[in-house]
Amino acid sequence: MDRAIAVHNQLEYADVPSSDAVRMGEIFGEYPSVSGAVVNESTAMRVSAVYAGVRLLAGAVATTPCSFYRRTDDGRESANGHDYWWLFNEQPCGRFSAATFWEFITMQSLLRGDGIAYMVRANRYSARVTDVIPVPRSNVDIIRVGDRLLYRIYDQLADGTWGYFTATQDDVLHFSGFGFNGVHGMSVIQWGAKQAIGIAIKADEHAGATFAGGASVQYAVKVPAGKTMTRDMQDEFRHAWVAKYGSGVGHSKIPLILTEGLDVSELSMTSVDAQLLESRRYGVEDIARAFGIPPHMIGSANVTAWGTGIEQMGLGFLKYAVRPHLTRWQQEMNRKLFPIRDAVFLEFNVDGHMEGDSKAQAEYFGKALGGPGALGWMTVNEVRRLKNLPALPGGDVLFDPGKAAKPDNPKPAAPDEHLEPDA
Template structure:
């Protein structure tokens, strides 16, 4: 090569990698380093803000006087059941990959299928990762999966690492989001928005979604926790309300302390709840508080179950509350359809759209969809009626083949199971021999046109 030419650049030729990619990577790294630190004025540190949560170590006391954070909220059975139900349902759904063609779409073979459906990251199964994303949305408002690429110079993806939302700070600068994340070893890393799957929740404003713990769940979870503590104390004290011991005479402080200690020793606790009290010296018992029925302890606890289920959009009967008749229909099929249509849809839509726009940006050919058939299946009778209509028959146009039905039921395909039944098609009676004109056609060949389909 003639190195004396004016267009020859020796430093460029001996530079490793692509000059364009190296320049792009340098600009991107500079933008990450220049991401703002998101300084917050002291005047803006008020209850309900993230900085308030950081400084107080939680979400502060609820209206019932009980602190509510992610750990204490999961101690409420209704919250735990709702989060587990939604996360388990999403984790059980397969995520299928497709590629559009002239006839519709075909299955798309890719290594990403394994990451989405089996193991997104070495220490995570797909079911647990999807469940954690749903839990993050249900408690913190947003779920995060970091995209790890094979090299900085390629779009080939190595895996998806679920990130805890409590260690994530989203900063917006020059129209782009940067994610400042505290890793397991305590170091901070700045991640560009193209390398982060951000699953939004309710009230997403382009940076973060509303936290259910701060926006809606804090009072209800606080009341539920307070009711649990009250019930525990009520039964710990032998299911006895507060009372006072009255006497007509005067006693000294030492006598009062001894009487109080003796009474607590003899009558506190569930095991001593029914022991008869022996009162001497003019003592009398006077009740100070209402009993459990008047305090409506059980009614309060039941209402909190309904209220928490309402926040999460979960029908109460699906988390074990069956006292009232559900308005979601009857039968497993109707319950599943309502749950998928009105609850899971708001989770799955955001997840699907985020994956499509980040993994295949501006690609109209490849896309992903969650397979909802596993959750929408009815009982055996309903499935038989549905598949019977789908396969078609006399007077009915089929829209599924036998092999398509067998594929849904995880059965092997049949050699002749790819034929779609036409409307009006009917098998010829066995006792009616074929005519002379059709002797070349084997008996039972359904591909032969009938009177209604001939000429079409």
């Protein structure tokens, strides 16, 4: 809070252009589409393809361990005993577990362009972070002042009341989405999938209205040539129809006996309805494309071009869809948590995603340990630590194919076959 007071005057004079379309969208939380549907984070998440895409990416991030390391003269060593390991792998603050924290941050980054969390220091003179508290993007104003950013955050204050406080960029972890312009990232639902989501919302409404009417076949009453019906006659006919069949779901379709030469014909599904069904299938692909994920992973029947087999598809998803987010975010965390370029740094460890594929994991560890003609890059104990197994004596030595080919105790020479055996 003291940091907020220190920069309050800068905030007062910061220029926030209210005419900016993106800014107005953030204020009102609405991005109207051409279809007429309002697309915001609430309405978009009611579309099954959006929900599935956000859940998939958020789940992948939430299940990726955040590992800490310490730089050494010959490389690096594990530093998972660091206090920050607990914050980002177990509990960042009292209200969130680490998994729910990362799911929330990922969802905000995808739907609003930025995930925001402010850091609580041990005291006003300490750089040590004790809590990391996420806040909804709608509760944050991001303001540029020169080459620095200020964050005006609406949240519950220390005295229990709700209000605004201001934090500098040094006290905020800004997990931006794709297209960060120095102030904010690009929302997927605003830029990449607004029209597709708008069409999907309207298609869902149309389908719901159809089934609300019982999904019944439509009928048209034709008046033969030369016949006329007054308005009173038309009203009487409509009342008779409703009285006979009702207007809700599941009513009988027994034909009504008509007089005066009226003719009833059945109307089948129109080409417009058929195109609507096709557009709903295409909408899943369009939304998946905007989120950068293969359609088959959110329920589309279409295949992917990322290779064959579950392993290759999973690796493609991690490489092209998940890793860009993780790379941006680990750089943000390293520069904010260790601003003096400390010897400690963090990385997201995507190797953990192979846990469910025992065959792929065995092949990976087999290559990592080394073999005939190949130098290993992991020791036995490093592999055992990843599997939460105790270390083994002598298990901290890398496999060296050169030493394996030349043992310390050479094999004894074979006896001379020309010598006669002992009597």
